[in-house]
Amino acid sequence: MQKQNWIAKKEKDETNWKYGCLPHKRKIKDLLENGIVVVNKHNGPTSHDIVEMVKKILNLKKTGHSGTLDPIVCGVLPLTLNNATKMASLISKQGKEYVCIMHLHKDMNERDVKTALMNFVGTVRQMPPVKSAVKRQWRDRKVYNIKIIEIKGKNVLFKASVEAGFYMRKLCSDAGEKLRCGANMAKLIRIRAGPFSLEESFSVEEINKAYQEYIKTKDEIYLRKIIRPMEDGLKNTPKIIVGDKAIYSLCNGVPLYPPAIVKYTDDIRTGDYIAILSLKGEFVAIAEAEMSSDDIKKVKNKKVASIMRVLMDVDTYKGISHKHQQNPTSV
Known part of the structure; x- marks a missing residue:
């Protein structure tokens, strides 16, 4: 997965420590919430x-x-x-990583097994298994990496890094078809989910x-x-950090405009769901991006994102709300 880089919109902005809280400093009752x-x-x-x-x-x-x-x-x-x-x-929606044991139904040449599995690296078209929680229709999913750890008899131990929504059981059965020997998933451990x-x-x-x-x-x-x-769950999510004065308006559903932005990550695409954060790193809201990171650099007055779900308590930054909060274009 591509590393996120931050782009500064403002050279300097400071937070007011009378409001909000660093996420890791929250009280237990607030962490439970x-x-x-x-x-x-x-x-x-x-x-x-x-x-x-x-x-x-x-x-x-x-x-x-x-x-x-x-x-x-x-x-x-x-x-x-x-x-x-x-x-x-x-x-x-973030990527997953698994350790899997694939059981072959016949003895096979190790080179052929390795070739068959490595051919799945890239974009793979899958039909979800009959027993699955989603509608059965063809879907494209990415396999970022496959590393074969050991082949012992008919059992193949390997590690795979995949896009969310990828079915490892289907990978094993599809690999068995490619090898013309049949195969099934014998054991699976998810070793990473997102961050x-x-x-x-x-x-x-x-x-x-x-x-x-x-x-x-x-x-x-x-x-x-x-x-x-x-x-902690936002490590791989596109993000925008905003100044304190904009937060109250955003918590009341006012769209995000450029003057509120302090910095943002370089992986924002139009239509993405992104995380809006405070200068202290608090999760303010989930928003839908109206433009990409490249476009945010260029605009001054256009709407950057629409608020979809508010996670911060609406009154957290009420005491320092923007004096022009009723005018969306000045948020």
């Missing part, structure tokens, strides 16, 4: 089962997951908590233990390692 838990899903339960388990453990009203894992699949399952469920789709890795994930039991410890002792140390600010 605006947080993410990265679960290491175990074999057996569905993604929905895991959602319900964590929701009950943390005593939450709402919990959402960012990319379904089948019951037999293990690994990284990011969960969004309460208000943060509004951003679940931003995480689910979250397996090393950063926690089991349901660990989450329960940390929360119970917090309830009994009010010791936050372990629970803070598990509940992360929702902003």
Whole structure:
């Protein structure tokens, strides 16, 4: 995935520390409202089962997951908590990485197996499996990389980095067809979902233990390692940072115009869903880009983005709202 670079719109802008808060400095109650838990899903339960388990453990009203894992699949399952469920789709659209065991139905030459798998790197047309959560129609998805780790008998162990919505089970069966021997997915572990890795994930039991410890002792140390600010899920999302004075208007649905922008990433495309952030890094809102990063450089008065969903409490920056907030063109 291409690295994001920041482009400055204003040379200097300062934040008022009387308003808002650095995401990692939030109180536990605020993290439970605006947080993410990265679960290491175990074999057996569905993604929905895991959602319900964590929701009950943390005593939450709402919990959402960012990319379904089948019951037999293990690994990284990011969960969004309460208000943060509004951003679940931003995480689910990010790339995934898997370790997979493909079982061949016949003994095959190793060179042929490697060639067959490597031919899938690039854009692949897939028909979702019969048992899937989406409509069965042909879709193009990208395979960024495949690395074969070991071939032992009929079992092929490999790592794959893919676009969101790519079906690893289908990759195995399609590879079997190319080899004319048949193949199936024997085991699958998701080792990365968007910015979250397996090393950063926690089991349901660990989450329960940390929360119970917090309830009994009010010791936050372990629970803070598990509940992360929702902003951690935005690493790969196109972003725009705005000044303090614009935030109240944006939280009330006023579109984003150039004077409010401090800096932005270079990967914004027209029609993209992007994240609007404060100077402190707080997630203000999800917006739909009306222009690309290249166009933002050139404009002064045109609408840059339309607000789609507000995540920040509307009154967080009310005390320093822009004096021209009623006029959209001056936001």
